[in-house]
Amino acid sequence: MPADERESIPFNAVIMAGGQGQRFWPLSTADRPKQFLDLERRGRTLLQATYDRLLPLAGSPECVYVATGSRYVALVREQLPDLPGRNLLIEPTGRDSAPAVALASLAIHERTGGAMLGFFSADHRIGDEVAYRRAVHDAITLAHAERGLVTLGITPTYPATGYGYIELGDRVGAGYRVARFVEKPTAQRAQHYLDAGTFAWNAGIFVWRSDVILEELDRHAPDLMVPLRRAVEDRTIAQT
Numbered sequence: 001m002p003a004d005e006r007e008s009i010p011f012n013a014v015i016m017a018g019g020q021g022q023r024f025w026p027l028s029t030a031d032r033p034k035q036f037l038d039l040e041r042r043g044r045t046l047l048q049a050t051y052d053r054l055l056p057l058a059g060s061p062e063c064v065y066v067a068t069g070s071r072y073v074a075l076v077r078e079q080l081p082d083l084p085g086r087n088l089l090i091e092p093t094g095r096d097s098a099p100a101v102a103l104a105s106l107a108i109h110e111r112t113g114g115a116m117l118g119f120f121s122a123d124h125r126i127g128d129e130v131a132y133r134r135a136v137h138d139a140i141t142l143a144h145a146e147r148g149l150v151t152l153g154i155t156p157t158y159p160a161t162g163y164g165y166i167e168l169g170d171r172v173g174a175g176y177r178v179a180r181f182v183e184k185p186t187a188q189r190a191q192h193y194l195d196a197g198t199f200a201w202n203a204g205i206f207v208w209r210s211d212v213i214l215e216e217l218d219r220h221a222p223d224l225m226v227p228l229r230r231a232v233e234d235r236t237i238a239q240t
Helices: 003-007 046-058 070-079 097-112 129-146 187-196 210-220 222-234
Strands: 011-016 064-069 088-091 116-121 150-154 165-172 175-182 199-209
Touching: 011 046, 011 097, 046 064, 046 070, 046 116, 046 129, 064 070, 064 097, 070 088, 088 097, 097 116, 097 210, 097 222, 116 129, 116 210, 129 150, 129 175, 129 199, 150 165, 165 187, 187 199, 199 210, 210 222
Parallel strands: 011 064, 011 116, 064 088
Antiparallel strands: 116 199, 150 199, 165 175, 165 199
């Protein structure tokens, strides 16, 4: 991708860091879940490694956000001292991912207008960071050009039953349309997906324009969006 093409699309990266990491107990606890731990013993926690990985994509700490629960504010500030205070999006109580994504999209849209947003888990381990950056670059370009909602997939290497899958549809630019999402399959079904060559593991990484996702949420999830819009207007959802 030409550098000037990429640089013409401002990008904001949102790190989702509100999970409690219960599957990693006893290393991960409710007070210090796995995203705040240096599980690979490299001198950086999973959250810090995610921030390091996304900063070159966003271009500036001003374009990186962290969405987390109120109990983890001190940990985020301690581990990411360069993160601007107003880029810490705080949920008063824990919720699932859909409200957290909607809240972050709405809060950033109120500040920036129709900005490009990417949502990334704080606890992902990335092996090939060059390929990762290339995939995110392609997702940004595609979401911007098509006004689409883009999700990243991973080429499966074995019949995993612990991941969700994405069935690939027709080609669109550097990507594919999503034919369907599939929840964690049986071993037999996972082998079928692997053999078919038309399925990807769902990476849980999303890229879109803030105005596009908000239009879709208003259309399909009004029960979620009405109170969220009211909360942002009343500033009952904290940004500090």
